Amino acid sequence: MAVQPIPLVPADKPANAGEKPAPHPSRPRMSTRNRLLFFLTAWLVVLMPFMFWWSTWFGRALTDKEMGEYLNDNRHPRHIQHAIVQLGQRMSRHDPSAARWYADLVRLASNPREEVRSTDAWVMGQDTTGPGFHEALLKMLNDPSLIVRGNAALSLVSFGDSSGRPQIVSLLQPIAITAPSAGRVMDTAMAGTAIHQGGLIAKLRDSGGDGQQTRELRSPITGRVRTLSTATGASVVAGTTIATVEPGEEQVWEALRALYLIGQLEDLPAIRPYERELPEVPERLRRQATETDRAIQERANR
Secondary structure (H helix, E strand, O other): OOOOOOOOOOOOOOOOOOOOOOOOOOOOOEEEEEEHHHHHHHHHHHHHHHHHHHHHOOOOOOOOOHHHHOOOOOOHHHHHHHHHHHHHHHHHOOOOHHHHHHHHHHHHHHOOOHHHHHHHHHHHHOOOOOOOOHHHHHHOOOOOOHHHHHHHHHHHHHHOOOOOOOHHHOOOOOOEEOOOOOOOEEEEOOOOOEEOOOEEEEEEEEEEEOOOOOEEEEEEOOOOEEEEEOOOOEEEEEEEEEEEEOOOOHHHHHHHHHHHHHOHHHHHHHHHHOOOOOOOOOHHHHHHHHHHHHHHHHHHHH
């Protein structure tokens, strides 16, 4: 006798031979307008960060019209930097069109923004025939910013001028971050932390007045926090060293290359720490330091 198949029905509902399955409720469809809004929003989410990056990327080539506008855009220092970088690239290619903006480079040597003066000092070393460049760079050796002084000194080497040698040697040395006033250390970076120029090293709450004013102590250079001399919560007096920051690889590299040409025997104590075979000294710096040491001694012997 044949076995009848058992119908598959829910346990709480009997099977009826003539019953049709209930239709599934249809899902509401997104309207064409809503679909367009959805795709437009998604497109903007992707596009806006790209447009911001594109507008602030210094590698983006500028037209001559944009170059003139950016060099005079005092409301947007990054525009000025962008134009200076682009002008430096034209100068490195010996593009004669760059000369029309040389007067702007001399003018920007006294710009109130440190980042503008720093970029300007570097770019003026690209062309030693630029009228007024040499004189402007000599004045920048007295700039209040360490990086501006260093870049001016490095550019002067291109002119065969060693006036900035002390500033170049200082680029090899750690920077002490000190308390500008008495107060309590509220927060500090960790030793060994990589830090960019302008990066936060510590916060200091002033002890004077109502004791509510907080100062931010920032690094004047890109590098790494070598040591911390005070702990969070410690009270310090004005002039107390909070931390030391060792210079970054690119800064040391440029300084060693310059001292290869103009260094003297008295500079060797600042150079020789980079000759050591240590994990924190990259191989290219060690080789350059060794070559710079040798060049200085040979020059002295001659």
